[in-house]
Amino acid sequence: HFYKLQKCPTIKMLRSPTPEETVTASFGKFISKVKPQHLSSVVLHRSKRMVLDSIGVGLIGSTTEVFEMVLQHCKHMYGHDNICSVYGKRGIKLSPTLAAFVNGVATHSMDFDDTWHPATHPSGAVLPGVLALSDMMPASRKPSGLDFLLAFNVGIEIQGRLMRFSNEARNIPKRFHPPTVVGPMGSAAACARLLSLDSSQCSHALAIAASLAGAPMANAATQSKPLHIGNASRLGLEAALLASRGLEASPLVLDAVAGVAGFSAFYEDYKPQPLDSPHDGHAFLLEEQDMGFKRFPAHLGMHWVADAAASVHKLLVGVGPGKISPDQVQDILLRVPLSKYINRPFPESEHEARHSFQFNACSALLDGEVTVQSFTPGAIRRPELHALLSRVRLEHPHDNPANFNLMYGEVQVTLVGGDILKGRCDTFYGHWRNPLTNESLRKKFRNNAEVVLPSAKVERLIEAVDELDRLDDCQDLLSQLQ
Numbered sequence: 001h002f003y004k005l006q007k008c009p010t011i012k013m014l015r016s017p018t019p020e021e022t023v024t025a026s027f028g029k030f031i032s033k034v035k036p037q038h039l040s041s042v043v044l045h046r047s048k049r050m051v052l053d054s055i056g057v058g059l060i061g062s063t064t065e066v067f068e069m070v071l072q073h074c075k076h077m078y079g080h081d082n083i084c085s086v087y088g089k090r091g092i093k094l095s096p097t098l099a100a101f102v103n104g105v106a107t108h109s110m111d112f113d114d115t116w117h118p119a120t121h122p123s124g125a126v127l128p129g130v131l132a133l134s135d136m137m138p139a140s141r142k143p144s145g146l147d148f149l150l151a152f153n154v155g156i157e158i159q160g161r162l163m164r165f166s167n168e169a170r171n172i173p174k175r176f177h178p179p180t181v182v183g184p185m186g187s188a189a190a191c192a193r194l195l196s197l198d199s200s201q202c203s204h205a206l207a208i209a210a211s212l213a214g215a216p217m218a219n220a221a222t223q224s225k226p227l228h229i230g231n232a233s234r235l236g237l238e239a240a241l242l243a244s245r246g247l248e249a250s251p252l253v254l255d256a257v258a259g260v261a262g263f264s265a266f267y268e269d270y271k272p273q274p275l276d277s278p279h280d281g282h283a284f285l286l287e288e289q290d291m292g293f294k295r296f297p298a299h300l301g302m303h304w305v306a307d308a309a310a311s312v313h314k315l316l317v318g319v320g321p322g323k324i325s326p327d328q329v330q331d332i333l334l335r336v337p338l339s340k341y342i343n344r345p346f347p348e349s350e351h352e353a354r355h356s357f358q359f360n361a362c363s364a365l366l367d368g369e370v371t372v373q374s375f376t377p378g379a380i381r382r383p384e385l386h387a388l389l390s391r392v393r394l395e396h397p398h399d400n401p402a403n404f405n406l407m408y409g410e411v412q413v414t415l416v417g418g419d420i421l422k423g424r425c426d427t428f429y430g431h432w433r434n435p436l437t438n439e440s441l442r443k444k445f446r447n448n449a450e451v452v453l454p455s456a457k458v459e460r461l462i463e464a465v466d467e468l469d470r471l472d473d474c475q476d477l478l479s480q481l482q
Contacts, residue, residue, distance in 0.1 A: 023255045023273065024203050024255055025203055026274035026275045027189075028201075028204075029275075030276070030282070031158070031197075031199075032197060033199070035150070039146075039150060042286075043286045046286050046291060048149070048469070049438070050122075050123045052461075053114055053293050055087075057106075058103055058107040058128070059087050059106075059451065061105070061106035062089065064106070065223075066105065066109050066223045067106045067109050070226075070227070074098045074101065081093065083096060083135060084136060085478065085481050085482050086099060087102075087106045087482075088452035089482060090482045097132070098234070099128070099135065100133075100230075100237045101234035102230065103127075104128040104129075104234065105226045107127070107226075109226040111299055111354045114291045114292060114293050115292045115404070116289070118170045119169075119172060119300070120159055120178035120182055121179045122186065122291075123152075124233070125182075125184070125229055125233055126155035126156060126159075126190045126233070127152060128234075129234070129236050130151050130152050130155070130191065134148060134478060135478055139475070142478075143194055143474055145469055145472075146470075148194070148477075150193060153284060155190030155191075158190075158206075159185065160285040164285075165267070165270050165272045166269050167269055169267055172404070176217065177215050177216070179228050180213060180214055180231065180232060182213075183231075183233070184235045187237055188208065188236035188237075188239040190236070192206075192244075195240055197244055201244060202243070204247065205244075206254065207250045208239035208242055208243055208249045209235060210250075210254075211249065212238070213235075213266070221352045223351060225351065256271065290435045291435070292435075293441060293444070295428075296370040296371055298355070298360055298375070299342055301336070301339065301404070301409075302342070302357065303431070304409025304426075304428055305357050305411060305425070307423075308364075308411040309365040310365075310368055311424075312411050312423040313365050317368070324366050325384070326391075327416070328416060329413055331413070331414040332361070332388065332391045333411070333413075334361055334410070334411055335396075335408075335409070337400050337402035337407045338402060341355060342356065345358050346358075346389055350377075353380055354375060358394075359385075359389065361409075362389050366382075366384060366385055408426045410422065442462060446462075449461065457480055461481075
C-alpha cells in the first residue's frame with residue numbers, strides 16, 4: 001500500500017513553510033534588522049510630533065481621578081521602586097512595568113491621545129513602555145535620541161500593519177478595543193527593538209504579547225478604558241523583557257493557520273502578509289498617512305459633530321442675541337454613523353460624555369466649541385445643556401459608515417419659528433487628512449503640560465523632542481517629565 005501511494009499521480013505532498021518563511025518570522029526579522037537610517041525625514045518629523053503630543057496629554061492626564069486611583073494602587077500594592085519616572089509626579093518612581101502602566105493610563109485618561117486609521121491609539125500604547133525601558137537602562141547605556149525614535153516608530157509600524165490585515169479593523173470597533181489588541185504588540189515590538197533582541201526573540205516577544213492582548217468594548221466610556229492603554233504599554237514591555245530572558249511562544253502567532261487561532265482570534269477576516277525586510281526599500285506607514293491629533297479630549301467620532309455644531313452656533317449667534325438659548329431651539333437632528341457605544345443621549349459621567357454624539361454636539365451648539373472644561377462636572381450638569389439634549393434625534397444615513405476615514409457629521413437645528421440651520425463636517429481640523437500645524441500642536445502641548453509643569457520646563461521639553469534625533473542620549477527628554 002505504501003508503494004502504491006507513493007506512485008499515485010493524484011497525490012501531492014504539501015510542504016509546510018520553514019520557520020524563516022512565516023509571517024511571524026518576517027515581523028521578528030523586521031524588528032531586529034531595521035536601522036535608524038531607514039527612517040525618512042517625513043517619518044522622523046511626524047513621529048516627533050506624536051511623541052510631543054503624547055507627553056502633553058499624559059501630563060494633563062496625571063491630574064485625573066482615574067490616574068490617581070491607579071497610582072495609589074501601584075504604590076500601596078507594590079511599593080516604590082526607585083527606577084522609572086511618573087508623568088508630572090516629582091519624587092515618585094516605580095518599577096519599569098508599573099511606570100509604563102500608570103503613564104499609559106494617564107495618556108488615555110481623558111481620551112485626548114492620537115488616533116490613526118484603521119482605528120487605534122498608537123502612541124499611548126508604545127511611548128510609556130519605551131520611556132520606562134529607557135529610564136531603567138544605566139546612564140552609560142541610555143539609548144540615543146535616534147534609537148529611541150526608531151523603537152517608537154517600530155511600535156507604531158507593527159500596530160498599523162496588523163490592523164491592515166483585516167477589513168473589519170477599518171471600522172469603528174464592536175468587539176475588542178483595538179489598543180488592547182495591537183497595542184501590546186506594538187509595545188512589545190518597540191521594547192524588543194530598544195533591547196536589541198535578535199529576530200527569534202522579537203518574534204517570541206510578539207507571541208507572548210498576543211497572550212496578553214484583548215479587552216471588550218463594553219468598558220468604553222468607563223473609568224476602566226484608560227487601563228487599556230496602560231496595560232498595552234506595560235504588557236508589551238513585559239513581553240519583550242520575558243523574551244529577552246529566553247521565554248518562547250508560538251512561532252506562528254501572526255500566521256493564518258487553519259483550525260488554530262493565533263492573532264486571527266481578534267479579527268475574523270484576518271489575512272496576514274509577510275513584512276518586507278527594511279533593506280528591501282520598506283516604506284513606513286507613517287510616511288503614507290499622517291496622524292490624527294485631537295483638539296479636545298473626547299472619542300474621535302465626536303470631532304465631526306462638534307465642528308458641525310460649532311458652525312451652526314455661529315449662524316445662531318448671527319441671528320440671535322449673541323448667546324444661545326434653548327428656548328430658540330425646537331429640534332436637533334444629528335446625522336452620524338451607527339455605533340452603539342457612542343450613542344449616549346444623557347451621559348452621567350465625564351467618561352460617558354466623552355463618548356456621546358449628543359453631548360458633544362450640544363456642547364458645541366451652546367458654547368461654539370468643545371474644550372477640556374466641557375467635561376467638568378459643572379459643565380455636564382448645566383440645565384441649558386440638558387434642555388438641548390432633550391431635543392436631539394439621531395439618523396444614520398447609509399452613506400455615513402462607521403469608519404473614521406469615510407464618515408461625516410451633520411447637525412440640523414430647527415428653530416421655534418421654523419427656520420432650519422445646518423452644519424456639516426467631512427474632515428475636522430486635526431484629522432490625518434487635515435493635520436494640526438506645528439503651531440497648533442505646540443499650543444495644545446503647552447496648554448496641557450503647563451497644568452503640571454512650570455513653563456520653563458515645558459519649553460525645554462519642546463526643545464528636547466524637537467532635537468531628539470540629534471541627541472546622543474535621551475536623558476535630556478527623560479529628565480523633563482516630572
